[in-house]
Amino acid sequence: MQCQINSLYIIGLILLLSHCLPASYGGSAVRELRCQCINTVSTAFHKKHIRSLEVYPKGPHCARVEVIVTLRNGVQHCLDPDTKWLTSVVKKILRRNSQKK
Known part of the structure; x- marks a missing residue:
């Protein structure tokens, strides 16, 4: 017992x-x-190919801003946050999302 x-x-x-x-x-x-992006690409992706775009601000986990794009086919890329095309795509996405509300 x-x-x-x-x-x-x-x-x-x-x-x-x-x-x-x-x-x-x-x-x-x-x-x-830790940082999620080891290498970044500056290749432009058309907004119709982008499924999601995640932006991680710099902080104690990583000393730089990280931008991760997930394409419609599921492939993920780390993007250079300083590229000009990225800022225009982000503005278009934000504009589109604000119009939906």
Whole structure:
């Protein structure tokens, strides 16, 4: 009987600890604490090929602004935030989104 109670305590402790730790220990938490873009491209993409555009401001995780574009085919690219075409595409996207509201 005492052995069963001890086993239940151990199982309960394991379950409790599994809920306290992140789902992928060291996975997503580590990815957020470093730059996501190693290389950037300055290639222009037409706005009809862009599915989403994510902008990450500089902060303690990364010393530079990062812009990640996801194309309609699912491919992701890190873009150079200083390119002229990117600012015009962002303005068009923002204008389009503000007109929808």
